[in-house]
Amino acid sequence: MDITIHWTFLPHDDPDASLAFYRDALGFEVRQDVGSGKMRWLTVGPPGQPGTSIVLHPPAADPGITEDERRIIAEMMAKGTYARLVLATADLDGTFEKVRAGGAEVAQEPTEQPYGTRDCAFRDPAGNMIRINELR
16 A cells, blocks of 8 residues: 555644644645635645645634534634644754744744654644654
8 A cells, every 4th residue: 555644634723823823834735725704714725845735724613523523623723732743854953943933823943852752842823733843
């Protein structure tokens, strides 16, 4: 089998703030920008990796979600416990400084974890936890 990660989905509650974070702070390419207002979907991805994309979507867009579920999702997003993404880079310190300089909310500075990974963490504007691992 030859399987790759093609898309993954992360919720957003402010498309303009999410666009600024993923495009400007992380340096991702914008692949699609559809809809308007709170019902705006953005597809972004790392340059040079056209087959891997992150779809930033409004969580309220799913018609199968109840109002109670929407409220719970909003609460979990605000706490940073609803969704997460793990990225990787060979230059963790340089990447950390660039993302921090872009105004991202720092959740953890570069740290050697007890389980053998060196990483850092940010929260995107919707509260999603974005960890960046150092490739060794």
